[in-house]
Amino acid sequence: MSRPTLGRVFWTAVIAGGLAVLYLKPVPLAYWVAQHREVLLGRYSVGQVTAQLILTPMGLWLLWGIWMGKVKTPQQRRQGAFKTISVVLSVLFCLVFADILLRVVQRSSYQKVGASYHRPPHQRIEGVFSDEPVSAFTYPNAPSGYPPVRYVFSTDSRGFRNPARIDKADVVVLGDSFAEGSSVSDEQAWPVLLGRATGKTVYNLGMSGTSAAGYLEVLERFGLALKPRWVLCLLYEGNDFRDSNFQRDERPGRASLGDVIFKGSPLRRRIQTFLIRMLGPVGSRRFWDAPEKLRQPSHPMYPVSWLPLEVPAGSGHFYAFELKRVLDHWVRPEQFAGSAAFEHTRAALRRMKELCSAQGAELVIVYAPDKPHVLLESVRERLRAEQVRAFLALRRKNLPPAETLLEDLIPSMDVFEQVVKGFCQSEGIRFVSLTEVLRQKIEEGVWAYYTYDQHWSPDGHRVAADYLAQIVFGAEKAR
Numbered sequence: 362m363s364r365p366t367l368g369r370v371f372w373t374a375v376i377a378g379g380l381a382v383l384y385l386k387p388v389p390l391a392y393w394v395a396q397h398r399e400v401l402l403g404r405y406s407v408g409q410v411t412a413q414l415i416l417t418p419m420g421l422w423l424l425w426g427i428w429m430g431k432v433k434t435p436q437q438r439r440q441g442a443f444k445t446i447s448v449v450l451s452v453l454f455c456l457v458f459a460d461i462l463l464r465v466v467q468r469s470s471y472q473k474v475g476a477s478y479h480r481p482p483h484q485r486i487e488g489v490f491s492d493e494p495v496s497a498f499t500y501p502n503a504p505s506g507y508p509p510v511r512y513v514f515s516t517d518s519r520g521f522r523n524p525a526r527i528d529k530a531d532v533v534v535l536g537d538s539f540a541e542g543s544s545v546s547d548e549q550a551w552p553v554l555l556g557r558a559t560g561k562t563v564y565n566l567g568m569s570g571t572s573a574a575g576y577l578e579v580l581e582r583f584g585l586a587l588k589p590r591w592v593l594c595l596l597y598e599g600n601d602f603r604d605s606n607f608q609r610d611e612r613p614g615r616a617s618l619g620d621v622i623f624k625g626s627p628l629r630r631r632i633q634t635f636l637i638r639m640l641g642p643v644g645s646r647r648f649w650d651a652p653e654k655l656r657q658p659s660h661p662m663y664p665v666s667w668l669p670l671e672v673p674a675g676s677g678h679f680y681a682f683e684l685k686r687v688l689d690h691w692v693r694p695e696q697f698a699g700s701a702a703f704e705h706t707r708a709a710l711r712r713m714k715e716l717c718s719a720q721g722a723e724l725v726i727v728y729a730p731d732k733p734h735v736l737l738e739s740v741r742e743r744l745r746a747e748q749v750r751a752f753l754a755l756r757r758k759n760l761p762p763a764e765t766l767l768e769d770l771i772p773s774m775d776v777f778e779q780v781v782k783g784f785c786q787s788e789g790i791r792f793v794s795l796t797e798v799l800r801q802k803i804e805e806g807v808w809a810y811y812t813y814d815q816h817w818s819p820d821g822h823r824v825a826a827d828y829l830a831q832i833v834f835g836a837e838k839a840r
Contacts, residue, residue: 369427376420383413390498390648391664392755395684397813399637400498403644407633410640456628463627471570472520477578479520479568486514490544492811492818494681497641499813500669501648501655501662504679506812510819512546519583522550522565530564530587532556533722535576536595538816539729540567549819554826559834564589572601573709580713585720591833592717592724594710598777599686599731599815602702656748664751669812670740678808682732682815684756690734691757691773698780707784714790725833726785728794729825732810734774735800741771791833798828 387404394400401410471478492506518526522541534540534552542550542565556563564587566579576594584592648662655666669679697703710726717724737744746763749770753760761769778794785792802824803809809821817825 372427373424376423380417380420383409383416389755391662392684394496394499394662394665395752395755397495397683399496399641400645401636401640401643403498403647407636410636411632460626460628463631467627471568477568477571477575477582479579480516480522482516482518482520484514484516484520488512488514490814492813494813496637497645499645500681501650501666502652504669504671504677504812506679506814507808507818510545510549512544512549515547521583522547522567524553527562527564528587529562530589531561532559532563532591532593533580533584533587533589534563534565534567534593534595535580535584536567536593536727536729537571537597537601538567538569539597540565540595541569542567542822543569543816544811544814545817545819545822549822551817551822551826551829554823555829558826558830561834567595572603573706577709577712580716585716588720589722592713592722593727593829593833594713594724595727595729596706596781597729597731598734602697602700602706602777603689656745658747658751663748664755667745667748667752670736672736672739672803673806674743676806676808678803678806679812680732680736680810681813682736684752686731686815687733687737687770688753688757690776691770692776694776694780697776703780706781710784710790711788714788723791725791725793726781727825727829728778728781728792728796730778730794730796730799731815734778735796735803735810737771737774739800739804741767793829793832795825795828799824 388398388400388406388409390400390404393406399407401407405413471480488511490510490512492509494500494503494506514522515524517523524547532552532555540552542552547553550565552563552565552567555561564584566584568575568579571579573596580592580594648660650660650662654660655662657663660666669681671677671679710724714724744767746766750760750763750766753766753770760766778796782792782794784790799809799821807820807824808818809824810816811818
């Protein structure tokens with residue numbers, strides 16, 4: 362075999378091997394489902410498919426050039442290289458131009474100020490929220506979620522979710538999307554229902570994606586000026602206690618170059634959305650099997666086939682949650698109490714207490730649990746420890762044996778709440794937990810959370826409003 366032929370064979374093997382890796386190595390499907398990530402063609406991540414679409418034609422073009430290309434003079438090779446570079450630069454220029462144009466015309470959903478932000482004022486959005494899995498490739502035999510919810514989302518002149526701007530309120534609400542009312546209509550959000558139930562003026566300063574540092578800044582910037590008698594600060598344990606929240610808050614406005622160019626690219630998001638819409642359903646039901654097959658440990662979907670949970674049994678109300686939400690709870694009290702996130706939360710709550718006390722307002726911490734915290738205790742007797750262990754093993758190693766797993770796991774669901782409650786008691790801050798009332802209502806047949814979304818359904822908002830009206834303001838009236 363001649364030297365030129367050997368070179369062709371070598372580069373062919375390199376290109377073919379690279380393409381083979383792209384096509385022959387699927388993502389770990391059960392883990393992807395457990396983390397609620399997109400799966401395309403029943404096998405690949407969005408990144409893999411994007412790479413396939415870009416690299417496959419390039420590889421085939423290179424192979425054609427290797428085997429079919431004619432022998433060229435040095436001048437012809439330079440001309441060919443110039444043409445290739447020109448084409449590549451032209452395509453890149455068009456992509457960059459399209460991305461810049463989309464950045465210019467797109468409207469921001471938020472207006473950031475320091476560690477806090479709000480939405481554009483006088484905004485009104487109408488739509489229908491559908492409770493569906495994030496990815497078409499999801500839990501085997503996935504049931505239908507909560508019925509579609511038609512919603513109106515509107516903001517006042519300050520950019521917060523209130524029917525109108527007011528200059529004085531009896532109650533100010535702080536919090537993230539659970540306070541703002543994600544995926545429900547204006548009239549279904551619990552702050553609105555609370556105002557109706559108590560006859561008090563409730564002003565909602567909740568804002569999706571905010572953490573305790575943001576709550577404090579919103580209170581200082583907007584809340585205290587309303588001269589409230591009560592400040593209800595909702596803490597959602599699903600993401601309020603993550604260290605990354607406070608790392609972001611400490612460096613407001615400082616996004617990395619990669620975040621600005623790549624992650625923040627509207628063109629990239631639109632291409633991804635198109636690929637997900639077109640290729641997500643393909644092969645999405647390849648593991649929709651009979652229940653007895655799904656209960657076999659050898660089945661690829663065995664670790665996730667116990668979800669969504671039906672609570673109560675026979676109700677038709679199903680609940681799913683991400684793997685990371687369970688594992689986030691699995692810490693010792695001293696670990697959580699010593700975390701950077703809780704240290705920042707403590708500092709923010711102390712400052713809120715000082716500000717409220719100086720103005721004669723009562724700070725009330727409303728504790729909102731996430732789905733695994735509420736549900737795992739309710740279904741403990743129905744859980745198969747071996748399968749739950751397989752689910753957790755998708756991300757964590759060195760797990761306890763199945764015989765003792767649930768005895769260690771389920772009590773850990775209370776760690777966040779007990780630590781926060783203990784801190785509030787030590788600081789003289791009123792603490793109201795929604796965990797038990799949500800668990801009780803769900804066991805009675807109330808569909809309090811959406812199936813595939815982490816947020817409360819309209820029924821869950823009603824539960825929260827009724828309970829707070831009774832516990833916080835009913836107790837106040839009795840004094």
